[in-house]
Amino acid sequence: MPIKSNVTDRRPRREKFKKEITLVSGGFVKPDAFPGGKITVYPWDSSIDAWLTDAASKATGPERERLLYDLTAKVCNLNGCPLEEFVLGDVNAVLMVSRSIANQSFIEYLSICPKCSHEEMDKIQVPEELQVVAQKAADYKGFDTITLTDSQDVVDVRPLRIRDELQIAGRTPEQRQRINNHVAHLIAPVVSINNTQPDRIEELLEWFESLSPHDAKQLEDFIEASTPHLSQDVPHKCSECGNLWAHRLVLDQEFFRSGRMGTTGRSLAANL
Numbered sequence: 001m002p003i004k005s006n007v008t009d010r011r012p013r014r015e016k017f018k019k020e021i022t023l024v025s026g027g028f029v030k031p032d033a034f035p036g037g038k039i040t041v042y043p044w045d046s047s048i049d050a051w052l053t054d055a056a057s058k059a060t061g062p063e064r065e066r067l068l069y070d071l072t073a074k075v076c077n078l079n080g081c082p083l084e085e086f087v088l089g090d091v092n093a094v095l096m097v098s099r100s101i102a103n104q105s106f107i108e109y110l111s112i113c114p115k116c117s118h119e120e121m122d123k124i125q126v127p128e129e130l131q132v133v134a135q136k137a138a139d140y141k142g143f144d145t146i147t148l149t150d151s152q153d154v155v156d157v158r159p160l161r162i163r164d165e166l167q168i169a170g171r172t173p174e175q176r177q178r179i180n181n182h183v184a185h186l187i188a189p190v191v192s193i194n195n196t197q198p199d200r201i202e203e204l205l206e207w208f209e210s211l212s213p214h215d216a217k218q219l220e221d222f223i224e225a226s227t228p229h230l231s232q233d234v235p236h237k238c239s240e241c242g243n244l245w246a247h248r249l250v251l252d253q254e255f256f257r258s259g260r261m262g263t264t265g266r267s268l269a270a271n272l
Contacts, residue, residue: 017043017101021094021127024228025087025159026136033081037138040077041094043101044259048074052256065169069162071095084163089134089229091162092251093127096230099259100126109261111236111247118240124249131231143191144226148215155219156191159227164188179205189223 009016019041027034052071059067072091073083075098100107106123113119124130134144136159143158168184179187179201187204191197198204208216232249249261 013045014042019043019097019101019105021097023087023090024093024132024135024230025090026138026140026228027081028136028138028140028142029085029087029161030081031138033079037136039079039090039094041097041101042075042077044075044095044098045102048098062166062170066162066166069166072162084161084166086162087228088160088162088165089227092232093130093230095251096126096130096249099255103259107249107259107261109234109247109249111238113238113241113243114245115243116238116241118238120239122236124234127230129234131233133231134226134228136228144222146219146222146226148211148218150212150215153215154194156193157189157219157223157226158191160185160189183208186220186223189227 020038021041022037023034023039026037027039028037048071051074052067055067055070056064069083069086069091072086072094076094078086096107097105103123105125105128107126108121108123111120111122143156145154145156147154168181168188171179171184183205187201187208190204190208193207198207208219211219232251233246234249235244236247237244251261255261
């Protein structure tokens with residue numbers, strides 16, 4: 001006897017509940033793959049959980065470094081865009097949207113008031129209620145330009161791709177000792193300085209380390225401000241004492257386990 005169900009649309013949930021969003025990067029890396037700057041995101045369900053658990057148990061070394069990005073490719077349609085060319089700042093947006101679909105486009109998070117330590121669960125709609133930072137238009141030239149105040153150097157910087165992050169993560173201990181991860185993320189986006197390109201990475205490092213403290217901070221702030229991404233800082237008001245602060249959403253183990261978000265330095269598991 002055929003089953004009786006109120007579900008009349010028998011298409012797979014991956015197709016029925018997919019969601020189209022606009023990439024903050026505008027999809028400039030491959031416009032034909034992301035027409036109108038849009039990408040299709042699929043729901044993160046138990047099959048994705050099973051894949052992630054299995055992949056994490058087997059991954060070692062370089063495989064573990066790219067696991068997050070392989071996951072990204074599983075929950076969206078890259079439509080011919082090579083995974084390594086996908087803009088790094090778009091990754092969290094895709095993952096949060098995919099996770100949120102199972103909860104009517106909301107993600108729950110635990111907030112702890114820094115003033116009175118009151119804890120409460122809240123939720124936010126993704127991506128609609130997250131602030132867009134450095135949205136790129138369809139005609140984006142691929143880099144942004146800043147003139148540093150003290151040196152007057154004109155510096156072009158570009159948004160990092162997944163391949164950049166994999167290269168930084170895959171460096172040898174000797175390379176990491178010479179250039180730590182923080183500095184690597186600050187010099188990797190540099191395209192040119194006064195319309196010239198360094199011949200060697202050491203030359204770029206020497207230039208960066210010779211900048212005044214003001215210029216170095218100005219460059220760091222500009223890279224953050226010009227990188228297309230969804231802000232993970234959420235304005236929050238404590239229901240107990242009325243304190244206002246910016247709560248930072250953290251994509252930690254709790255997010256990957258349950259779709260909820262904890263708070264910096266703390267797991268939500270004990271509160272479930």
